[in-house]
Amino acid sequence: MRSPDVFADDDGAVNSDDSFENFTVTPIRRRSQAIVHSENESFDFATGSEQATVIEIQQHQETVLFEEKEDVDSEETINRLLDSSLEEELEDIDCEHNDALSKLLQSFGHRENSNERQEEKEEQEQENRPNVSLDIFEQAEDNADEEIEIQLSEEPEDDEATLLPVALPDGNNLEPAPKRRRLDFAPSTSSAADGPVVPAQSDVGEYWNQNNTKTIEIHGNNFEINNFHDYMRMKITKLNHQVNVEKSKPFEKISEIFKNYSVYVNGYTEPPALVIRDLIVAHGGEYHCYYMHGRTTYNIASSLATAKIATIREKEIFIKSDWITESIAAGKPLDYRDFLIYEKGAQEKGRMREFFANNSQSQNTEEDHSTLSSSQNAFLDARNPNFIRDYYARSRLHLISTLAQDMKDFVANLKLEGKLIEKCFPEEELKQLSEGNIKNSRNENMVFHVDLDCFFVSVALRDRVDLKEKEVAITHSKGTISNSMSEIASCSYAARSCGVKNGMLVRDALQHCPNLTLLPYQFDDYVNVSQQIYEILASYTLELRAVSCDEMYINVGTLCQQYDIQDPILLAEHIRKTIRAKTRCPASVGIGRTSLLARLATRHAKPDGVYWVTEEKRIEFMLEEKIKDLPGLGYQMMDRLTACIGKEISTCGQLQQKPERELSQIFGPKLATKIFKQCRGVEEDSEDFWKTQLRKSVSCDINYGIRFTKREELLQLMRAIGAELERKLTDSKMMAGAITVKLMVSG
DNA sequence: ATCCTCCCCTAC
DNA sequence: TAAGGTAGGGGAGGAT
Structure with a gap:
């Protein structure tokens, strides 16, 4: 699974995806x-x-x-x-x-x-x-x-x-709306985990650690363990044996009606998976803990996501759990076709009605919720008056969203005030960046895209010099559970080189990288560091645009002119140095004439570097850029592009061959125009890019x-x-x- | 035509 | 056990 960095560490070498969907464990919903x-x-x-x-x-x-x-x-x-x-x-x-x-x-x-x-x-x-x-x-x-x-x-x-948070009504000179510096407020999030987390080794991880091949015999099958895939095969066989042979021993076989049938339970069902297991085994069938293509007869599920439907393979059959209960009642296996959840071309209907119907049932029979164990937990959670707060406290997506919004509000307030933040470095330093006396009178944009390198990890490593350059990841997981379902919010470059990706489950990451050190979130520090960075940048210029807590653009065109700075790289290094001095975190800077070029450049700047796409380089540079890296083109659009063109194309150079009209049929007029320009390195609306961003919805x-x-x-x-x-x-x-x-x- | 509502897609 | 949030751009299709 692709698991990009939420924080957009656009280093293509490691990871070129930064779309949110990739974090989701389950299929994308629609x-x-x-x-x-x-x-x-x-x-x-x-x-x-x-x-x-x-x-x-x-x-x-x-x-x-x-x-x-x-x-x-x-x-x-x-x-x-x-x-x-x-x-x-x-x-x-x-x-x-x-x-x-x-x-x-x-x-x-x-x-x-x-x-x-x-x-x-x-x-x-x-x-x-x-x-x-x-x-x-x-x-x-639907899905x-x-x-x-x-x-x-x-x-x-x-x-x-x-x-508005900060808005003046346009055009009239009313009193300014009350201003508020979000950053003056205490962070709304609280640290959920304290103290360093001890790295955990999973038994699976230990397998990988050893280079030599192992052969393991399980229930009569020999498994050569070379890699994770082998391990999984072994594990599945073992599990199936446990479930179908060992566990069923205490039961008396009630019948053999499910002989030669095997099922895999997908998701939540009624009756629950464990009951189905007992039923199927008691009646001579096999229960599979994992779906095995070609071997598992039926998938049992209560509904199917449309995204899931799209991925159903040729002989995969999804049926309702009723097939089991009714077959048992009938004393013979019934025709599965009467229990299909999904038939090609047909859409499942009436689930909403079903839901409410079920709901009344469970209400009528007050006692029965003991059987709904998984539901009951949720029930308790949602009844908890602190449910939302607790939920937010653990949600990394909520964290990055609120941090980003805080930063945007901060910038909006600054712009309304119209005052630069006091410089946190000697102004002399800027003057020294001037190389000569050649006055460049042209007032051109010079955009810096500033992006912190794996932000959460950098923050954590400030006080953990011992872990510099080591495999580190940030997660909620305490690391004591080798199969933790916790997701990795951010991981160091060393960890990435082992195959760890942001968004991966801790369990999986430990398989790739048994030495991975897990560190907890430091919510307060993210707020503080982010604030410091914004203050630093706002002391250079107010032409500042917040993207998130660890990513922002500034336009230093005016600044370069003012201080007669010819080489923006010098300025970028100066800014990087200031950020590092103040926050002890490394930042990368992409430089270009437009925000688009600056953004694309950042990928080449990482980690901890600077990259400038000069106007001379622009054309050549764009030819090799990946289409997927263009902002606004996600997986859906890439899929659509591939589908419409008939073959896979990946670089902007290839995309440039396509006439705008053709793109328009694929993407719609707006996006087509945007992409048509973008793949040539041209930015469409540099005009309002720097305008104050006011929130439009909550x-x-x-x-x-x-x-x-x-x-x-x-x-x-x-x-x-x-x-x-x-x-x-x-x-x-x-x-x-x-x-x-x-x-x-x-x- | 133009607006509105709902939805999809994207980004971090 | 952990916790798929949040905001914006844009399109489709109905209402005006």
């Missing part, structure tokens, strides 16, 4: 069309194309809204969202004014009123209601894992600069490990998400024109 229930209660999920706006209040600029409907609306909305089956619980919330969603609406009111005076609004009770339109709909998720997803997002719809998503068994749990989470969203909104001092609540359900 959402289906929104499915909404109609006015009358019953969900008709099978037909599914209808969409109803549950509540809509027209938006007026200055008037009062909610003329008649008032609070009832939020209640009703929630009611309808969760529908008939949820009525009881809803009564509580609805009646209470402190329901998170209600509060959210009220908080919009605040901000709307306070359009002119932000400070005061915070205090005042809302007399007037904001113009808010609220749509709530159900959405079925997915067996989990329910809830997403709530809010988007201000007013394009005027009424939103959202809160949780998409992991949520398996509801009760409606109450759904409500709990909705409340929590509503509250969280309100917090974020307040925090960023934004106003909203609309709220969107999404509930995604997958079978």
Whole structure:
């Protein structure tokens, strides 16, 4: 699996992917069309194309809204969202004014009123209601894992600069919006793990450590162990033996109806995998812990992700667990074709209905959740009032998102203030970079793309000189568990050379690199270091654009002119030196006339270096650049490109052969134009690249490990998400024109 | 035509 | 056990 660095250490040699999807362990999800229930209660999920706006209040600029409907609306909305089956619980919330969603609406009111005076609004009770339109709909998720997803997002719809964290309304000279330096605040994340983690050796890892081939005999089969693949084969055989022979001994064979059948259970099923195992074994069949192509007869699953469907191989058969129970009931193996989950060309229907149906069942039979062990954990989690906080505390994606947003806010504030940060180095040093007296009067852009080398690791190694140049990775895992499912957030170059990739599971990484040292996150330090770096750069110029906590662009064209610096490499080295002196972290710098060239150059600069794509080199440079490295071209687009062209092409030089019209058919007009220019090293919109970035939306998503068994749990989470969203909104001092609540359900 | 809503894709 | 977040650009297709 490709596992790129989230932090975009664009060193092509090690790893050229930096797309998020590669971190996901499970298939990429894809959402289906929104499915909404109609006015009358019953969900008709099978037909599914209808969409109803549950509540809509027209938006007026200055008037009062909610003329008649008032609070009832939020209640009703929630009611309808969760529908008939949820009525009881809803009564509580609805009646209470402190329901998170209600509060959210009220908080919009605040901000709307306070359009002119932000400070005061915070205090005042809302007399007037904001113009808010609220749509709530159900959405079925198509492919997915067996989990329910809830997403709530809010988007201000007013394009005027009424939103803003830092914005002045465009064009008029109102009082500046209250400014706030995000960086002055304590970090919102907390360190979840303390102290260094002891490196762990997995038994698997030990296998690899030894160079000599081993032969192992397991249950009559000889395995030559040369590599991980061999190891897995051995392990699978061993497991199967345990499950099907040893474990079944205590059982009496009930029948032989599944003789010559074997199954593999994919994902969560009802009954659960362990029950299926016992059933199948008791009836003469085989249970496979791993799917074995050509040997496993059937896959048992409750649903299939579309992404998964796309990868189903020729003879792979996916059927529902009912095949087992019904076959047993019938006393003979039934025709699997009646239990297919997926047939080519057919789309599975009605899972949403099924979900709610199942839901009522489990509600009716209160006692039975002991059988739903995996669900129960999630249930408890979601009931935990600190669920979201705890979740965030462990989410590396949330971490990098919030850090990036903090940095963007910081930069936006700086730009509004219009003042450079005080220089943290002697200005004399800049003057010394001038080589001669040749005044270059042309005011040209000179863009630096600054990128920290494996940021998290660098931060961690500041106080661990003993680990310099060693194999190091950052993860939540305590390292005591050799098969930890924890993901590696960032790894050192030494680790990469062993085959470790960012995003890999700790378990897998240890197989590649048994000597890997695992270190915990240092959330506070990331914030501090990142802040320092931004302050350093902002002391050179305010033409600064934040990308993330470890990556940013600056335009030093003016600076070079001002100090008569002819060689930008000198300036880049100066900046790198300053960063290193202040933060003890190495940074790489890519230099080019445009942000595009600078960005591409950074890949060649890493690690810990500088690379300049001069105008003379530009044409030649672009010929060899990889298409995949162009910003905005991910795997989907690359696949589409390959599919449409009929063969694989990888360099920009090859792409340049294609006329724009042809690209347009593949990518759509906008992207085609962009790519057409990009592959020639031309940047399309250098104009607004440097403009202040104002946030346009605020959202809160949780998409992991949520398996509801009760409606109450759904409500709990909705409340929590509503509250969280309100917090974020307040925090960023934004106003909203609309709220969107999404509930995604997958079978 | 143009806007709006929902969705996909990308980036870190 | 760990924890698939969050924001923006753009397209498709319906509503206006």
